[in-house]
Amino acid sequence: MKTAFAVAFATVFLAGAAQAQNMSTNQSNFAVIKSQLNSTITDVEKDVSLTSAAIANSLTIEGSSAGYINNVQRFFGDAVSELNGTITDVGGDVSVTSAAIANSATINVDWASSISNYQIASIDPTATLNTSITDVTGDVSATAAALSNSATIDGDFGYLGSTQMNGAAVNARAAVTVRDVEASVQATAAAIGNSLTIKGF
Secondary structure, eight states: OEEEEEEEEEEEEEOOOSSOEEEEEEEEEOSEEEEEEEEEEEEESSOEEEEEEEEEEEEEEEEEEEEEEEEEEEEOSEEEEEEEEEEEEESSOEEEEEEEEEEEEEEEEEEEEEEEEEEEEOSOEEEEEEEEEEEESSOEEEEEEEEEEEEEEEEEEEEEEEEEEEOSOOEEEEEEEEEEESSOEEEEEEEEEEEEEEEOO
């Protein structure tokens, strides 16, 4: 597996405690985040996975309980991901992914009294995938994904407030050529401005 990535991230783990913990995080990115992977792969007996990922701000919070959780992410830079790959003669599965993400937050807690999420993106996340895939025994998956603001909140809470603002152009481009595959083929180009998932309550 070959992987190229650029990422600024924060990960917080909450331990169980008698008194709930409070936390506030703030991430701002004003720079160009760029990832490029050029690859030629042939004659592989098992699986092949290629990933090029440019991620500006990333946050993961996991734990049992919290008083309040406050997340602020601001993106004023540029996230650009490019993957160019030629793959032939593979005995297993093939997966190729080019992903450009401005802001990403994942909050997973059993309980929080209050959760606040604020995300803003101003300049363009762009994901480009150019690939040729030939002679594969297993499944083939090819994905170009560009995303400005993404938040996933899993758990029970007293109050939840979320604001996502996207002023950027979001671009996903995929040029995929696939030949001689014995199993399934899936090709996806996805450009998303704001995405919010809430579950577990």
